Amino acid sequence: xxxxxxxxxxxxxxxxxxxxxxxxxxxxxxxxxxxxxxxxxxxxxxxxxxxxxxxxxxxxxxxxxxxxxxxxxxxxxxxxxxxxxxxxxxxxxxxxxxxxxxxxxxxxxxxxxxxxxxxxxxxxxxxxxxxxxxxxxxxxxxxxxxxxxxxxxxxxxxxxxxxxxxxxxxxxxxxxxxxxxxxxxxxxxxxxxxxxxxxxxxxxxxxxxxxxxxxxxxxxxxxxxxxxxxxxxxxxxxxxxxxxxxxxxxxxxxxxxxxxxxxxxxxxxxxxxxxxxxxxxxxxxxxxxxxxxxxxxxxxxxxxxxxxxxxxxxxxxxxxxxxxxxxxxxxxxxxxxxxxxxxxxxxxxxxxxxxxxxxxxxxxxxxxxxxxxxxxxxxxxxxxxxxxxxxxxxxxxxxxxxxxxxxxxxxxxxxxxxxxxxxxxxxxxxxxxxxxxxxxxxxxxxxxxxxxxxxxxxxxxxxxxxxxxxxxxxxxxxxxxxxxxxxxxxxxxxxxxxxxxxxxxxxxxxxxxxxxxxxxxxxxxxxxxxxxxxxxxxxxxxxxxxxxxxxxxxxxxxxxxxxxxxxxxxxxxxxxxxxxxxxxxxxxxxxxxxxxxxxxxxxxxxxxxxxxxxxxxxxxxxxxxxxxxxxxxxxxxxxxxxxxxxxxxxxxxxxxxxxxxxxxxxxxxxxxxxxxxxxxxxxxxxxxxxxxxxxxxxxxxxxxxxxxxxxxxxxxxxxxxxxxxxx
Numbered sequence: 235x236x237x238x239x240x241x242x243x244x245x246x247x248x249x250x251x252x253x254x255x256x257x258x259x260x261x262x263x264x265x266x267x268x269x270x271x272x273x274x275x276x277x278x279x280x281x282x283x284x285x286x287x288x289x290x291x292x293x294x295x296x297x298x299x300x301x302x303x304x305x306x307x308x309x310x311x312x313x314x315x316x317x318x319x320x321x322x323x324x325x326x327x328x329x330x331x332x333x334x335x336x337x338x339x340x341x342x343x344x345x346x347x348x349x350x351x352x353x354x355x356x357x358x359x360x361x362x363x364x365x366x367x368x369x370x371x372x373x374x375x376x377x378x379x380x381x382x383x384x385x386x387x388x389x390x391x392x393x394x395x396x397x398x399x400x401x402x403x404x405x406x407x408x409x410x411x412x413x414x415x416x417x418x419x420x421x422x423x424x425x426x427x428x429x430x431x432x433x434x435x436x437x438x439x440x441x442x443x444x445x446x447x448x449x450x451x452x453x454x455x456x457x458x459x460x461x462x463x464x465x466x467x468x469x470x471x472x473x474x475x476x477x478x479x480x481x482x483x484x485x486x487x488x489x490x491x492x493x494x495x496x497x498x499x500x501x502x503x504x505x506x507x508x509x510x511x512x513x514x515x516x517x518x519x520x521x522x523x524x525x526x527x528x529x530x531x532x533x534x535x536x537x538x539x540x541x542x543x544x545x546x547x548x549x550x551x552x553x554x555x556x557x558x559x560x561x562x563x564x565x566x567x568x569x570x571x572x573x574x575x576x577x578x579x580x581x582x583x584x585x586x587x588x589x590x591x592x593x594x595x596x597x598x599x600x601x602x603x604x605x606x607x608x609x610x611x612x613x614x615x616x617x618x619x620x621x622x623x624x625x626x627x628x629x630x631x632x633x634x635x636x637x638x639x640x641x642x643x644x645x646x647x648x649x650x651x652x653x654x655x656x657x658x659x660x661x662x663x664x665x666x667x668x669x670x671x672x673x674x675x676x677x678x679x680x681x682x683x684x685x686x687x688x689x690x691x692x693x694x695x696x697x698x699x700x701x702x703x704x705x706x707x708x709x710x711x712x713x714x715x716x717x718x719x720x721x722x723x724x725x726x727x728x729x730x731x732x733x734x735x736x737x738x739x740x741x742x743x744x745x746x747x748x749x750x751x752x753x754x755x756x757x758x759x760x761x762x763x764x765x766x767x768x769x770x771x772x773x774x775x776x777x778x779x780x781x782x783x784x785x786x787x788x789x790x791x792x793x794x795x796x797x798x799x800x801x802x803x804x805x806x807x808x809x810x811x812x813x814x815x816x817x818x819x820x821x822x823x824x825x826x827x828x829x830x831x832x833x834x835x836x837x838x839x840x841x842x843x844x845x846x847x848x849x850x851x852x853x854x855x856x857x858x859x860x861x862x863x864x865x866x867x868x869x870x871x872x873x874x875x876x877x878x879x880x881x882x883x884x885x886x887x888x889x890x891x892x893x894x895x896x897x898x899x900x901x902x903x904x905x906x907x908x909x910x911x912x913x914x915x916x917x918x919x920x921x922x923x924x925x926x927x928x929x930x931x932x933x934x935x936x937x938x939x940x941x942x943x944x945x946x947x948x949x950x951x952x953x954x955x956x957x958x959x960x961x
Contacts, residue, residue, distance in 0.1 A: 448928065449893070450928035460500055460501075467505070469501050470873065471873040472493075473630060489634050496902035508879070508958075518550070518624060520549045521548050521624055523546055535548075548620070557715070561591075564594075564710075577598060578598075581646045582604060582773075583603075583645055583646050584605045584606070584647045586606070586607045586608065586650075588608065588652075589607045589617040590651075592624055602777070604627065605626070606628070608628075608631060609631070618877065630875045637754055640867070641671070642747050643674060643762065643768065643769035643856075644855075645676060650679070652682065657693055663756055667754050675772060677720065677722075699732070700737065702722060704720055707719075726763065747855075765785065768857075770786065777837075779862040797831050801835045804835035804836060805835070812916075812953045813942065814883070821844075821880060821883075822842065822843045822882065826847075826851070826887055826892065827843075829854050829858065830857065846870075847866075848889075848893075849868065870889065871902075880912070881912065882915050884916070884918070885917075886917070886918070908938075914957075917938075918952075921950065933952075936956075941955055
């Protein structure tokens with residue numbers, strides 16, 4: 235009746251408002267009837283496109299899984315409905331536990347109960363904001379401004395932990411050790427642009443949740459077994475292929491691919507026995523053959539005269555090198571071709587592509603040049619291991635489609651002699667990668683024995699397209715090699731003059747220093763021009779370079795203090811107070827380098843230091859290179875790119891306390907230290923006492939000798955020595 239009365243009134247001239255009122259009442263009635271027939275308590279099924287924005291509940295005893303799960307399983311999960319039922323929280327918890335166990339393989343997670351849906355929605359919104367922030371790239375100069383002064387050097391306040399930002403790198407989610415070589419060719423460009431190597435000091439609206447409790451379980455008991463792998467005593471977990479059915483055709487991945495779970499086994503010693511390495515500088519001339527024995531090494535020796543087996547030793551005759559006429563003649567001819575190249579002065583840091591004859595690195599070392607040899611993954615003779623055994627800086631890395639783990643514009647010169655690399659193939663990506671890491675005005679030295687006309691023309695076209703200037707081209711009649719020396723532009727002006735802008739310049743927001751699991755790009759990074767950017771000026775000549783701090787650093791006072799700090803520690807403690815025989819030390823790694831202060835303190839000693847800057851820490855690696863030192867980026871939740879038994883001493887300053895919220899199995903880092911350290915080698919670990927105490931127990935379970943422990947104000951030092959035998 236009321237509705238009929240309203241209808242009659244609506245016909246009158248003044249009934250417009252009544253009409254609107256009637257429509258509103260009818261709408262409310264429809265909503266009321268619809269809500270009565272739809273149950274809010276029953277389970278609702280919804281379809282999601284991604285699980286990326288769902289936060290996992292974290293408890294005090296929760297072990298966090300890897301941030302990158304397998305892509306196939308995530309794709310499979312994205313097509314499964316998510317059931318949200320407040321009455322069935324217990325059942326959904328059990329399903330979540332099963333899913334987590336399936337995703338992470340052999341490592342199961344302990345997951346607490348769900349909280350209310352209201353809290354879950356808040357966490358979803360927070361994670362969405364964080365992911366949006368992480369996807370925003372920053373210019374290199376903005377990154378470096380934030381990085382300055384963010385990292386401490388070890389003289390930090392006791393108990394004060396370094397604040398870590400969200401860990402962002404370019405690691406593909408499919409990197410699970412299975413068939414990743416096929417996936418590399420189809421890299422998702424959209425996901426790549428989200429991932430950059432950003433510092434821990436980066437600004438972020440969301441805070442990373444910390445895991446409560448100790449890094450190592452104090453009640454855990456460890457029992458170890460030897461690794462049973464195809465590579466046996468030369469096992470490199472992220473490079474060697476150990477999975478698959480049947481007989482595999484290849485022993486090594488075309489790109490870095492780590493096992494799903496970090497190895498928790500010990501690499502055995504060589505079957506022929508492992509002897510005490512020949513000490514430096516004798517190791518330049520000979521090494522123990524049994525320490526570097528390889529099935530294909532004997533055949534390689536017969537074909538090359540620059541190395542020979544003499545009794546129990548592998549020798550390197552001084553008058554025999556791969557350079558006919560001698561390596562000294564080769565270096566002198568390069569200086570004659572380009573007088574601006576002054577070895578050991580303006581040229582201090584050199585990258586040598588491929589490990590064949592180490593005489594190049596040995597000869598440059600006599601000239602105060604630090605040469606880092608890049609052992610390629612397809613080197614089945616394991617010459618990179620021979621180079622390390624001789625005492626020369628070397629890393630092992632695939633060189634196919636991903637960037638090398640170096641910052642941009644840091645090498646004074648790059649050398650490639652007889653390395654069978656097709657620089658012009660695949661759009662010239664490999665040469666563009668050389669352009670990325672080469673310092674502006676830096677030199678690319680290419681020597682080949684046999685010129686291929688087609689490859690020569692392709693190389694000429696490619697180098698012209700990236701505006702490399704050919705400084706000299708000469709065929710050495712004595713050495714019987716053709717040497718060509720290129721120079722990278724020192725400014726961006728020449729790029730604008732190109733008729734065909736191919737390859738194009740990289741986008742302005744493309745980070746040239748992003749190097750961890752980041753695919754190579756077919757673009758040219760602009761030459762740095764702002765004073766805040768590293769690479770705008772050539773460093774001082776060596777050795778003044780070591781103590782001259784770059785102008786692009788804002789906080790030089792902190793760098794000076796860091797240098798003095800480590801110099802005092804090394805001289806007053808490390809060299810005299812720990813019982814280390816430094817005459818037996820040659821290859822050293824600083825597992826958490828900051829500004830290179832530890833390496834700088836040892837610069838006058840007969841050692842070399844590999845400075846490792848963790849990918850989750852402030853990016854200080856360009857500072858290290860500007861000082862005339864070397865280093866790489868690395869994530870210690872994974873295995874390092876080197877052979878077993880590579881280093882004489884490992885130095886870890888507050889490394890484990892920084893990895894508490896990153897690594898699924900922190901004990902795997904200790905296993906990796908055992909892998910890369912030589913029998914009889916040393917480890918010096920500085921950290922909090924609450925970390926050193928259980929760490930000492932793990933080292934004892936590995937039969938390491940604890941040589942010294944010292945603690946003061948909750949901070950301590952642990953000095954341990956690896957046994958020369960394998961239990």
